[in-house]
Amino acid sequence: MTTACKQPPQTRHDLDEAAIERGSRLVAEAGCTACHAFPGIGWPRGLAGPSLLTFDGRGPIAGTLPNTPANLAAFVRNAPATKPGSPMPAMPLSRSEARDVAAYLYGIADD
């Protein structure tokens, strides 16, 4: 018996290119760059929050939350409500914009 050797997927998440594109614009326009470094954005590259240059979509969100797109979207939109004690403030993103930002973050691993 042979078992087919299947390559693991590049990422565990289905990537929607349009959402990634919107999300990449939103992180610049919402000013996420004031605290985080992102690939492809040379400036600003704030250091108050963790660098997201190598965000790889694995491990718990913010160290504690189950790694699901819904949790990531909820965290980027309203961190203090999603993870009590988080120093990251709520950001002015709509729910759909937050989903786009989450898609963009999951897409960073494939860059």
Next chain:
Amino acid sequence: MWPPISMESPMTDASTVFDAWWGWPPPVLDPAGPYAESVTVLAWALFAMGAIVTAIVAAALFVAVAGPPRWKARLGGEHTVWIMGIAFPAVVLTGLLVWGLSLTASLTDPITGREPRIRVTAHMWWWDIEYLDAAGRVVRRDANELHLPVGQPVVLELKSADVIHSFWVPNLSGKEDMIPGRTNLLKVQADRPGRFGGICAEYCGGPHALMGFVAVAHPVAEFERWLSGTKVGAGPAVAQDVPGTVPAVTRRTPTAVDAAPQVGARDGQALFLANGCAACHRIAGTPANGLSGPDLTHLAGRLTLSGGILPNNRGTLQGWIADAQSIKPGNRMPSYDNLSAEDVAAIALWLETPR
């Protein structure tokens, strides 16, 4: 270097992007008023003239290298040198000079004294903006954001508090130097409502490239309301887009409720004062009365932070307080990394209070 920017109109795009970013970096050949218009026309005319002369020179060079011997001889003759080398440039340049001076004469029209006056004082690396009444008294003090009425010339008193800077809103006028110890007057006019990026156009050290601001042109009635202290930026966090006017607030700041878990019972004003912020920043109606940094009284209504370089929302404000040096290296505000995240959140929430 710059993040991707939407160049669509702020009126149609407001629902999806933060249009504080609209118009940045400022386009230099898109005049929004008569003064910028004449400069733009002149720029295109000079470019066209330069293109024609370049074409003539290139053609002459071609003839000189590869043309028939009879043409070469004619091109090298004294006659040609007199006509093309002396007569042609003299006539063309004189014509351009006369035309250019008459075209731009309006830039130096006398100032009547009845125009609205705004004093803009450049600092390393931000802009102090004071709105003056007819008697020259300051009626409103703000920073990094220049509000103008549409359709009339506005006189700017341009000063500098330290080194030479240069005021430039490409949509509205040419550049004007801001020189320590002098007051330069510049007229600007916007003929349509909108937001126009402005920038320091004279190298002034360190983060010079991050010394921007936003000019906001309002219909006259809206400008009067804004100037008289109607709380632009207060009220609902969602823009009320009236066709033909500039929305007061299009960014959406999270509500105070969102900040509650972080802020708790902390007192933002007490923290602001206890940590020495008031040594540099003034907030009218509070003991904070420092003058060496931007006035933060109307911070809640501003579109941008840090001299036009970040959208103004709670995230960027907290990031700026916590680590301004990483965002704008070399600027005069220290990174308050000695504060807890909760204290920073409390200060930010208090600063966001409309006043």
